[in-house]
Amino acid sequence: MYDLSELATYSTQQWLSYVDPVTYDFLEKFVLSLLIGLLIGIERERKSNTGDIFAGIRTFAIASISGMIATYIAIQQVMPNILYLTMIFFIIVATVIIYIKNVVYRQVGITGGIALFFVFLMGVLVAYEYYLFAIMGAVAVTFLLIEKYTLKNFAVNLNQDEITNAVQFFIIIFILFPITPNTTIMEVINPRYILGIVVIVASMSFISFLLMKKTGPERGIHISGLIGGLVNSEATTGALAALAKKKHILMDVSYHGIILSNATMLIRNMVIAFIVDPSGRVLIMMLPPQLLLTAANIGMVVKDQRIDHMKYETLEIESPFALKPAFKFAFGFTVLIILAHYLNIWFGSAGVFVLALGGLVSSAAVTASVGALAFGGNLSPTTAALVAVLASIISTSNKIILVRLAGSMELYVKVRRSFLVLMSVGAVAYLLWILVIYIGGLSIKL
Template sequence: MVDPLTDPLVEVLVRLLLALGLGALIGLEREQSESGGSFAGSRTFPLIALYGALIQAFFPSLLPLAFGILVVPLTVAYLGKVVYKRDIGLTTFVAALITAVLGAMTVHSDRSAVVAIIVGGVVTVLLSVKGPIHEFADRIEKSERRASAKFILIVLVVLPALPDRPVDVLYGLNPRFVWLMVVFVTGLGFVAYLLGRILGTERGIAITGILGGFVSSTATTVSMAEKTAQNETLYHVCAFAVVTASIVMFPRALIEVAVVNPDLLPSVVLPLGGMTAVGAIAAGALYWRTASDRTLEPEELKNPFRLRPALAFGVIFAIVLLVSESANEWFGASGVYATAFFTGLADIDAMTITLSQLAADGTVSTRVATTGIVIAAIANTFVKAVLAWLLGTARLGRLVSIVLGVVVLSGLVFVSI
């Protein structure tokens, strides 16, 4: 007796229903759209998806021809929309073509069916957030858009062209790995920057500290210190933003370790996670003292997709990688720790990625890599306290030093366990 769940006919029918469902999902969204409803809606899109699924299921060799035929009526409908509605938008036209592809994918294989479901959901969300996307685009200045476009273009052109092997003239460095890490670190900051732009300048101070920590905790500290120098009564709220931006460095470092060397993550989680938890508790206690200062207007986040800072980080990272290897070879663990401290004064990302990679290669032990990352984090945290004293007021410096001092002590305790 044939199991109905594995019967080929039943399986095909299930895939066709899946295609109809994805088409209906996109079609309902387009039906509610003023421009999309007149072009195609809740009936047309399921039919387009079913069309692609049927061709893939029974006439796969004719799929290119079938798509060519489908383009003809879609083009006619689009031209009619342009003439009668004066709407030249291509969104619904492109969505219809994607729907046909998704319909074919539901039948092609199990993996492609899963991908079709994911892409269908993403397409629906993307179509439904037209207003927020346009508002976000209008909020970004032309110079910022140009800088981001240049950076992305250079990434797409440069990354594939770089050799993915150690190069003797670069003292054994892998150029593609170095540049990939530049893109990764900059990308983390860019995600936070996008969130900041979407949330706008009226976001709360907690989010200001968190996003500032992902983009640049040092820049956030400098900005908050300058605010207290202008208005000393803001020292509580500014201290909270500085502390929040500082402790965000630790989960950021955990993300970098997880990407570069997942095997190192269990060793690093305890000290960095512990410092994050202690810092979050201290920041929470500090937050209750900021009730009267919650109207603080934060500084605008700077777009991290800029070529010069990215190149500077690439150079720093390459140097740190070479110095760390040499320090470990010449002086052992003490050399790595000294390098971690002095590098951490300027940048924690370079040292985190460097030690993660060296641990993955077996150049340094897991213990040395973990301790070095914590030392770099402590050194960078120390810099925040110094900046608060030098650029802010004595009250800000004292409060930040106390809170971050507790965080640093907890890090020393956790790394010694």
Template sequence: MSTRPTDTDSRDTFSDRCASSASFISVHSELHEVNEVTVPLQLADAPLDETVIRLALAGALGMFLGLEREWSQKSAGIRTFSLISLLGAVFTLLVLETDLGEPLLILGGLLVVVQGVMLGIQGLLSDEGTGLSLTTSVSMLVAYGIGALVVAGFITEGVTVAVLSSLLLVLKRELHEFAWGLSREEMRSTTEFAILAFVIYPLLPAEIDLEFGGLVIPLEPQVIWLMVVAVAGIGIVNYAIVSTYGGRGIAVTGFFGGLASSTAVVGTMLDHVRQRPEAASYAVAAILLANAAMAARNLAIAVGFTVGSGSRILLEAIVPLGAVILVAFAVAAWSADWGESGPIELESPFSMKNALAFGAVFLVVLVFGSLAETWFGTLGFYATAVASGFVSSAGATTSAVVLYRGGQLGPAEATIAILLATVSSIVVKALLAATSSNRGFRLQVAAYSGLLLLGGAVATVVVVI
């Protein structure tokens, strides 16, 4: 952190510069008049990259991490963790500023490791247990790393590590009960999901160009695979909720899954219907509620991001999207017997085969959407909204609102783009549901999806007239 010069230094500097530049007199005079205001503002607005602030933050995060250990009455608590984090911060600072810091940083890490080993030995000789002392030892090493991260400038990462680590410590009992209660099938599904999300996804390229009929179609393999991961993740959540709350749990999965990815909900429901054909009415209701959540999210973006922006609020989107939400809730409430609340037995949290098949169908839909965008020519923006709705109607909605706020689109064009993305999302879910072998399920999804679109269209016509 820079230090403020003394009054004597300021006068000397002023005299020297007066000789070289007469214009500096007026500048210095202006700065002198606001000097008493400028300095306090600088101190009040000190950024997080200031060294002293980062050292203080490192100590605070170490204290936060040690809070649970202190509450659990372990051998290392708030003061120890805070000091360890400060130690990592100081040694990292020396690495950045001097040539002697790197050996000290390594030595500090070894010191924390040795201290952890000593705690482990103490746990073996006492009633505390090896597991508890090992957790404390690892937590101390994490605190050391947090201090190093913060001072090195990785402030967000350091805060994230501290919060997640503290959460793991607090949820000890719940995590143990969850792990001990897993069946072999559930454990296998969890492992498969980890492979999908953390092994395959990072290996895929972000973008590739696919040649089709003389046209070059840009594709994003990571986005496509992310949809497969979303299907698997929502499937696991659906399994846990449905196993506990039965049919009502499917509704929860549909609505809250729809807030994240309404299209991925269809993949989960396809697997659900395959395992439990008699519960197809609940799966249909879940897709309807996912559509309601998707429309509600788009409406919140359209209205919320135009409030206070200087542009007129997109009130035109309220009636059609509101109609979709109301009709979806009404049909979902009518189509399924919500009085049944007993648990439903499912075979597995999710099917790897079904998730991959869904990803393949999604790829085909995406390719044809890109072709449609190319063929539409002058209506490229609307075609883009339709194609974006295949992936995420929220992305198309956000793009339309941003262009509207910037003046590139009028309210009518922005509203049409949002509605096209919403319609596209509803249609693509009906198309994906049509791949199910359950005839009743796919016919109901198609009919009720058409009813949602009809409700939105009627509401729009009524308002226009």
């Protein structure tokens, strides 16, 4: 009996063997340009019932194919004029669409005309064999068209400070980062590498910040706490504790939010470990105790059946794209990486464990610093992982202090009881993992 998949593959290969390379090349480009036009055209056609568009699925598909064929002829037959004429034609068509919509029908908008010309350009890219760029462009534009109202609502809800902070941060990414020296200072500091890590971590936090703003208070405090832990678990804990103190009825749900923010903080640290050490060695050595502690956090919330989904409030947390938190992380990361390097030289691996106390301030900075040293070969991945996990456990303990300072006594008692249990679970898991590593011989060495 023939395997159907093998038979189909063989039949396809046999059929393609009869197709000459020129025809195959043309068909490949034709199909891809058609699919790109259909992708964006379907989204436009979907809105045709509202009367908001003047070009649908067929028009967009034809525009993409036209761009590909005009460019193909221009390349193969050395006739660039046909590409210029086709481009001018679609510029005129796009202009007419914009004119009719805005002047004749008195509707405001230029997206349709721009999208049509964009599809034409994607066809041109396909003809030049920039397949990946064309696909990425098509997917990005389709997303922007689909998420029109979501993006509009998000932009409206941004305040002036958040916009200013985002602009400043983009200046750091696109202007400061390229001119930052890519050299090693004091045997361990690479300014460009440090700035790159800061940008990546802040970007990850900012995405979480956007998700929290997008979900809004209607999704509940526990969801905001869950996402807030990715942004800044300390700030989230303080905000929830203050909220519960102001409105006693929100104490239980704020309590859940604090625990969930701690859980996502633990997950965030594992992600950071992988970012600074792409080999994954530090992450692998972190996983068992870190995952167990994360599961204990989530399990504590799941066990409590009194989650109230009807308590809605907004958490005020500073945007991680603001320069202040970004530079604070950069400063902490730099100081800790220097300390880790020299503590390792002066006192060996045991000296590096002192850095775990930095978890009281920022377990993310501790994880990033020891992970970077491990990736650079200045610290064993096992030691880096153990320091990072210990910093996470210590960071778990600081939630008790934060709640005592910002929250009510009743919430403090609840959090203290629960987090002492979590710290005990983390400590036991940590010690058992050390035994497994050094007695069982699981240590990853350089």
